[in-house]
Amino acid sequence: MTTEPVLLQDVAEAQNGEAQSTENLPNGWRVVSLEKIAKFNIGRTPARNEVRYWSEGIYNWVSIADMRELMIITNTKERVSEEANKQVFRGKLIQPGTLLMSFKLTIGRTSVLGIEAFHNEAIVSFELSENIDRDYLMFYLSQLDYSDHQDRAVKGNTLNKDKIAQLPISLPPLAEQRAIAAALRAAQAAVQARRRTIELVRERKAALMQALFTRGTRGEPTELTEIGEVPQGWEIYRLRDVLGEGFIQTGPFGSQLHASDYQPSGIPVVNPTHLRFNYIDESELPFIDKSLANTLSKHYLQKGDILISRRGDFSRYSFVGDKYVGWFCGTGCLLIRVKNLAVDNFFLSVSIGTELSQKYLKNNSVGSIMPNLNTQILFELPLLLPPLAEQREIAEALQACDAVIAALEQEAALHEELFRALLEELMTGRVRVVSPGALVEP
Incomplete structure (x- = not known):
């Protein structure tokens, strides 16, 4: 494909015929519509109820979850079968080195394929003109403001095919x-x-x-116990035995705290998505108004608290240090508050990440679709304390x-x-x- 870039102001469809100014760009730069420098292909998702498309999968199939921003995709969580290749994708595998961009829900995430693959209908793949550097376009699309281009769909924001075509690209030589x-x-x-x-x-x-x-x-020296070999002098307890004057409680119910209550500033809310292996990821914390937080004041965090995800991955937990005092326990978390002078709370938080504790949580969780914890399960959590x-x-x-x-x-x-x-x-x-x-x- 050797299509020459065309100035966006020369494209009749551009922004209802209004020319986009290039006066703030350096000499030699121009603004082009994406359709003038690339062909693009939108993927598909084979019917989920057709087992033949998903069983014995041998072809990589990319979803947005497989895309890490500005990174190379080297594997996929799901694969599709030879039957899907023939019936759904007609053998049109996307080749390594191809630029991908998400355009539904998560808009503007860009990655490069490092493998042969198909992709779903929320992703577009590009065939670029010879005078376009792939990585330049990848970086450019990752920082483009899509707010004036997206539509509101049933499942969230999206770009339609025409708006993808008309995305304005500032293009140097x-x-x-x-x-x-x-x-x-x-x-x-x-x-x-x-x-x-x-x-x-x-x-x-x-x-x-x-x-x-x-x-x-x-x-x-070590000794053999019912949980394996442990140092002498260490004792096995249940969490209920070491709480002291503390307690375990669930985070606020969804009827008490809604996503619509989140705002750009205020009291930080720690949800399971922010919990890592005994630390809190602060990069995308939501906030709530202090007046709302005060109505649910029992969920304020105190130094020494331990948060753990109530469902899914139980290695999502964290000790609450000085920095997080006064933050808020979010929906989907369980809060453990230990008040026992014989227990170091940070040590206790570390214990939750040990093989002993994690194995117990997985084996004793409830729920047929996703594993869940409750306060009673946590009360019986085995702990090894020196x-x-x-x-x-x-x-x-x-x-x-x-x-x-x-x-x-x-x-x-x-x-x-x-x-x-x-x-x-x-x-x-x-x-x-x-x-x-x-x-x-x-």
Whole structure:
């Protein structure tokens, strides 16, 4: 495909005939409609009730869940069969290196295929003109403002086929496209390097946890118990035995707290989606008004609380440290509040992530479709506790790991912020790349 880009103001369909100004763009740049630089294909989902399309799946099938922003897709959660290939997709496999973009619900997420695959109807794949750099377009589409282009559909926001075609693309010459893409890839690599370091530290922390919970900190001999080999002097309890004056309670019911109550600022709400392996992901927290929170005041978080997801993945849990005091326990969480001078609450939170606790939670959960917890199940959660002094030693060692992770997270967030700022500056031409790695103001 060798279609030459055409100025958007020359396209009759563009924005009801109104010309889009290029006066703020550098010389040599132009604004084109997406349909003039790419052909695009919308995918399909084989009928779910047709077992023959999904059993013995051998072909990768991409959904939005498989797409990580600005990343290469190397595997998919679902696969379709040879029958689906023949009857639904007619053998038209999308090839590695193809740019994909989501345009329903999650609009504007871009990824590149690293494998042969089909994709669903919420994703569009592009066949690009020879004078378009794929990665430049990927970065550009990831930051485009879609608010003026999307429609409201039954299941949420979407772009229709015509509006995808008319998306305006600011386009520099090919050499500059490539230089911009190279600069952004370098900035993106710095972010990814920090993320990989964080994952490595988390793995080391998990290995340390395993060692501490099986061998202790003092070289004491071990003994065989009903739960396996444990250090002598450690005791097996149930959570109900160590609550002291504390309690376990569910988060607010859906009838008490609605998604429509969320707002851009106020009291942060921690839902299961924000819980990780004993930490809270703060990147997309919702907020509620303080007056509403006060009507549900028993759900305010206190230092030492432990939150855990009530359904699904029970490795989603977190200790509540100083930073999160006064935040709010969201719907779908269970809150554990321990008030016992013989128990270190951080150690207790770490215990929830051990194989012993996680195996119990999975085996004793209820629900036929999705595993669920309730307060009674948590009351009977088995815990392995050493003397208080040793609890604190283990807690301090693991908190030191968390401090390193927190510092790395902050560094990664800063690099992400710098990447986003650079993306905006380069895509508007306010900063120019005259050669790979060389940035200048116009």
